[in-house]
Amino acid sequence: MMEKLHDMRKEKRLSDFTIKVGNEEFSVHKNVMSAGSDYFDAMLSHDNLESNTGIVDMKEVDVDSVKVCIDYIYTGNASITLEESEQLLHAANIMQLSRFCEKIAEFLKKNLSSKSFFYVRQLAEKFNLKGLEKSCDEYGVIHLGSIAEEVEFNKLDKDYVMFLITYKRSSYSEDSKLSVLLQWIKAEVETRAEYFIKMVQKLQIDKISSSYGSCLARNDSFCSKSLEFIKLLYLADKSCDKIEKVNVCPSSPFYDEGVLLFDKKSKSLQVYCPIEETFNKLKQLNENMLCGKYTAVCLQEFVFVLLPNRKVYRVSAWEAQSTWTEMENMMKEHGQCIRAVVHNNFIYVCGKKTMERYNNNGNNWENVACSTIEPDENALVTFGDEIYVIGGYNRGKRVAKYSPHIGSWSSVKLMNVGRRTPTAAVYDDRIYVAGGWNGSSYLSSTEFFNPVYNTWTNVASMSIPQDKFGLCVVNKNLFAVEIEFEPYSIKEYDPEKQWKNWTDMEIMTTASIAIRIPLYWFDCL
Numbered sequence: 001m002m003e004k005l006h007d008m009r010k011e012k013r014l015s016d017f018t019i020k021v022g023n024e025e026f027s028v029h030k031n032v033m034s035a036g037s038d039y040f041d042a043m044l045s046h047d048n049l050e051s052n053t054g055i056v057d058m059k060e061v062d063v064d065s066v067k068v069c070i071d072y073i074y075t076g077n078a079s080i081t082l083e084e085s086e087q088l089l090h091a092a093n094i095m096q097l098s099r100f101c102e103k104i105a106e107f108l109k110k111n112l113s114s115k116s117f118f119y120v121r122q123l124a125e126k127f128n129l130k131g132l133e134k135s136c137d138e139y140g141v142i143h144l145g146s147i148a149e150e151v152e153f154n155k156l157d158k159d160y161v162m163f164l165i166t167y168k169r170s171s172y173s174e175d176s177k178l179s180v181l182l183q184w185i186k187a188e189v190e191t192r193a194e195y196f197i198k199m200v201q202k203l204q205i206d207k208i209s210s211s212y213g214s215c216l217a218r219n220d221s222f223c224s225k226s227l228e229f230i231k232l233l234y235l236a237d238k239s240c241d242k243i244e245k246v247n248v249c250p251s252s253p254f255y256d257e258g259v260l261l262f263d264k265k266s267k268s269l270q271v272y273c274p275i276e277e278t279f280n281k282l283k284q285l286n287e288n289m290l291c292g293k294y295t296a297v298c299l300q301e302f303v304f305v306l307l308p309n310r311k312v313y314r315v316s317a318w319e320a321q322s323t324w325t326e327m328e329n330m331m332k333e334h335g336q337c338i339r340a341v342v343h344n345n346f347i348y349v350c351g352k353k354t355m356e357r358y359n360n361n362g363n364n365w366e367n368v369a370c371s372t373i374e375p376d377e378n379a380l381v382t383f384g385d386e387i388y389v390i391g392g393y394n395r396g397k398r399v400a401k402y403s404p405h406i407g408s409w410s411s412v413k414l415m416n417v418g419r420r421t422p423t424a425a426v427y428d429d430r431i432y433v434a435g436g437w438n439g440s441s442y443l444s445s446t447e448f449f450n451p452v453y454n455t456w457t458n459v460a461s462m463s464i465p466q467d468k469f470g471l472c473v474v475n476k477n478l479f480a481v482e483i484e485f486e487p488y489s490i491k492e493y494d495p496e497k498q499w500k501n502w503t504d505m506e507i508m509t510t511a512s513i514a515i516r517i518p519l520y521w522f523d524c525l
Helices: 002-010 030-036 038-044 049-053 063-075 085-094 098-110 117-126 130-142 144-148 151-155 158-166 174-187 189-200 210-219 227-235 519-523
Strands: 017-021 024-028 055-057 256-263 268-273 278-284 295-299 302-306 312-316 340-343 346-351 354-359 364-370 379-383 386-390 399-403 408-412 423-427 430-434 446-450 455-459 470-474 477-482 489-493 499-504 508-517
Touching (some): 017 063, 024 030, 030 038, 063 085, 085 098, 098 130, 117 151, 130 144, 144 174, 151 174, 158 174, 158 189, 174 189, 174 210, 189 227, 210 227, 256 477, 302 346, 302 508, 346 379, 346 386, 379 423, 423 470, 423 477
Parallel strands (some): 295 508, 470 508
Antiparallel strands (some): 017 024, 256 508, 268 278, 302 312, 340 346, 354 364, 379 386, 386 399, 489 499
16 A cells, blocks of 8 residues: 555655655655654644645755655655765654654664764764664774774763773773873863873773883873873882883774784794884794694784684783683684684684684683584674674685674675685775685685675785685785795785785784784884
8 A cells, every 4th residue: 555655656646745845846645644754743733834735845954855754654665875864864853753763773873883983973962862872882882992093083072082991891901091092182182181180090090001101101202291190100000110011902093003923934923014014023832833724813902813623722912921821612613714703802703503702701612603604614704793704615605694783694695706715804894805715726806795785896806816815904904914826925905906915924824813013012122
């Protein structure tokens, strides 16, 4: 019936009411508009100009947004985009379409990212969308590092910055929180300097590392001039004479970025900094990491290594005295080409019809969900609130995603190319997938997935076919850590041009990961 009414509206048959917006006119049916909109129901239930003339002239609304709202009333469907969300919410609020406002809010929640966060939060406050406000708060706390890299972060008000850095269940270290605070203060130092001490006192000062406190007192002109800050460090026993590597959360913001490498030749864990083109040794490798294939991830301040035999090791990369510690074994084996990702402070591993996750706070593994994923040799990557499982043995072009917040699997559009042992990374709000094996030859092709439009797009291929390699986003650039058919190397990728050689190395590629490097760590070497 609604489809028929919608057709009648488009054909202007039996319409008895007109909505004018500027020079545009929309012919509609009174009963449908009254049933679908409290705004029109109230208007058409009384004796007034609009009900008598059958015409309403809507002011200060966008004509396209009004059209979308009318379509929604008739069909229950609507095309929503991030760019048009504010105008849509404005029109939907005037027309009192509460269900449509909820639908727009749900769309905005699903499209939260470091870039959209500030815009979405502004809309949530403007239109009093409490559920969306809460979602923004949760996203901001979890992704403090990434949103702090955006220009809009420095424009946040004092109270909200305070909320973000003092949230009790935040996974960020106190070093990271203090760094965020300093960035925000220095953005408008003349007006914000007076808040500094009171805001620092809200942090857990005793948990600020000696090295970071030392470096601030020695090298940061703003901090070194504040006697009150130096006193707080002293009272917290952060001696300015101590020099050691810093225990800082790898996901903390605005430090240099690098690639963490497992070098079997030197038997060491190294960090490669593309800006400086330098290599620095961090730790000696555990003897179990000198052969075979394995993967690595960063969770809080720790680097975790996961081996195919279910063994798990961790180390605090930036802490001088930290050594490799064997953690609880994974519950099941997930194949020789094991891959893992971190999502919401859990390590997820997927393969052979099972997914399990590791809780660092409880030091335990737990089953998450069965899946349709039979073998291994897939790529694993997180985007937004979902974990994507890409390609793999006998899976060809298939892609699936798991939503931890609702505990369910769903299918994603097939890739253009079937791939075993490919590599994937999130870059420029897209999921890039490169290389792999198609059952008869190695692949050099590269494509990206746009989750918003559910499309795969081919881009420039790698210069040499590869599989079982690392793909890392460092300083907003994409790097491939390669192994096949040539000496081990790190290559930078320009999606609009081609892969290019960066520097030769000898490394365990499948364990290569992008990390954040505390700038003051280099000063303390």
